[in-house]
Amino acid sequence: xxxxxxxxxxxxxxxxxxxxxxxxxxxxxxxxxxxxxxxxxxxxxxxxxxxxxxxxxxxxxxxxxxxxxxxxxxxx
Numbered sequence: 001x002x003x004x005x006x007x008x009x010x011x012x013x014x015x016x017x018x019x020x021x022x023x024x025x026x027x028x029x030x031x032x033x034x035x036x037x038x039x040x041x042x043x044x045x046x047x048x049x050x051x052x053x054x055x056x057x058x059x060x061x062x063x064x065x066x067x068x069x070x071x072x073x074x075x076x
Contacts, residue, residue, distance in 0.1 A: 009053035011039035
């Protein structure tokens with residue numbers, strides 16, 4: 001899944017049960033590709049995460065990086 005010079009993403013990535021996936025796609029209309037469950041806590045992630053997990057895990061964090069963290073917007 002990843003570059004041989006980078007450590008692999010250390011958590012299991014599993015497909016969501018098809019019935020649960022169907023419900024999630026109805027509830028979260030911005031996502032069209034489906035969902036995965038990640039790690040021992042089974043976090044829900046968009047299915048595209050499977051191809052990006054190693055990159056996120058190995059992302060270089062610099063001292064001058066700025067992080068913008070906020071609650072997701074809800075409503076229309």
